[in-house]
Amino acid sequence: MRxxxxxxxxxxxxxxxxxxxxxxxxTEPKQASQLTISTFHSLGVKILRQEAAELNLKDRxxxxxxxxxxxxxxxxxxxxxxxxxxxxxxxxxxWKNGMVDPVVALKNAVDDEEAQAARIYQNYMATLSAYQAVxxxxxIRLPVELFRSNDKVREKWxxxxxxxxxxxxxxxxxxxxxxISCISRGDNRFMVGDIKQSIYRFRLADPLIFLKxxxxxxxxAAGQQLIRMNENFRSAPxxxxxxxFIMSRLMSRGLGEMEYSGLEQLxxxxxxxxxxxxxxxxxxxxxxxxxxxxAAEKEAxxxxxxxxxxxxxxxxxxxxxxxxxxxCVLLRKTKENTQVFAEVFAGYGLxxxxxxxxxxxxxxVEVF
Numbered sequence: 129m130r131x132x133x134x135x136x137x138x139x140x141x142x143x144x145x146x147x148x149x150x151x152x153x154x155t156e157p158k159q160a161s162q163l164t165i166s167t168f169h170s171l172g173v174k175i176l177r178q179e180a181a182e183l184n185l186k187d188r189x190x191x192x193x194x195x196x197x198x199x200x201x202x203x204x205x206x207x208x209x210x211x212x213x214x215x216x217x218x219x220x221x222x223w224k225n226g227m228v229d230p231v232v233a234l235k236n237a238v239d240d241e242e243a244q245a246a247r248i249y250q251n252y253m254a255t256l257s258a259y260q261a262v263x264x265x266x267x268i269r270l271p272v273e274l275f276r277s278n279d280k281v282r283e284k285w286x287x288x289x290x291x292x293x294x295x296x297x298x299x300x301x302x303x304x305x306x307x308i309s310c311i312s313r314g315d316n317r318f319m320v321g322d323i324k325q326s327i328y329r330f331r332l333a334d335p336l337i338f339l340k341x342x343x344x345x346x347x348x349a350a351g352q353q354l355i356r357m358n359e360n361f362r363s364a365p366x367x368x369x370x371x372x373f374i375m376s377r378l379m380s381r382g383l384g385e386m387e388y389s390g391l392e393q394l395x396x397x398x399x400x401x402x403x404x405x406x407x408x409x410x411x412x413x414x415x416x417x418x419x420x421x422x423a424a425e426k427e428a429x430x431x432x433x434x435x436x437x438x439x440x441x442x443x444x445x446x447x448x449x450x451x452x453x454x455x456c457v458l459l460r461k462t463k464e465n466t467q468v469f470a471e472v473f474a475g476y477g478l479x480x481x482x483x484x485x486x487x488x489x490x491x492x493v494e495v496f
Contacts, residue, residue, distance in 0.1 A: 168304050172267035190261040204248045219245045224265035225303045225332050268303050275310035285311050297321030301332040360394045364402025368394045424465045428472035
């Protein structure tokens, strides 16, 4: 590891892509090898490998995968019920990400079920120690514990960092934030995020961490600068306006989110009009379930009816304004929903196909 080298923390796939892109941009591509571009967990592994002795670990400690952890919890819980095992795994993960040790977890247990999970947690940790092993959550938790208890090691790692860049900051969770705070010096942290795009709350991500940082920077503390990147060069003004309209009604400080005010709203920089029509489909769970309609089916019916209306429109010369080939439906969900739309469309006499002529699961779609 090079001294005073920058660190860029990303998601796994993004980290690999960023490494490749930076190599192409640098005058000397080999310079990219001097950078550490990684996920939180990959950085945690590097720290643990180098500081293993400080944590009473061998430098070749094992990292258990989810199946290994499942089997271990199964043995400790003395059950084969998968739902129970996954529940205990989930609780242990929550405790670890909350930096709660087994003793505190047991002390604060609110019922017998949680107390049992805490005792299993205690045995789980003892077993990992005996195996000279760690699990996925430990890859961040253990470096944080080490840095908090060992000033010498923490300062050593802080000296190695000249700049610390963290992408998708709105998706960090408390233990990740703790790691960043330990390895940064306070004046060398560059954070990029958008609270509107927080999508990992199910993984304990807390967008309010980023929101708090944003508000601190808004106050203009010494050495802190807030750069708003809300100028949009991709989309036409007619697309940006409805986005701003919708987001301004979904987000407010009163709901604990960032106020979607004039400062946060997107600013269209591309010339041209552009038009957007919002087609809303109301889904009543009880009423529509009685008609055996899923939300996807009801939405497909609404879209099909609108397509038929478009196909009936005429130009001033009396010619069709639109042909079926002019219309494309983008879905952000699964192959099953693609099938639902195709079947509903067929009921309206609308032929449809995916780009390759088959029903295909869309992995990612660029919107706008």
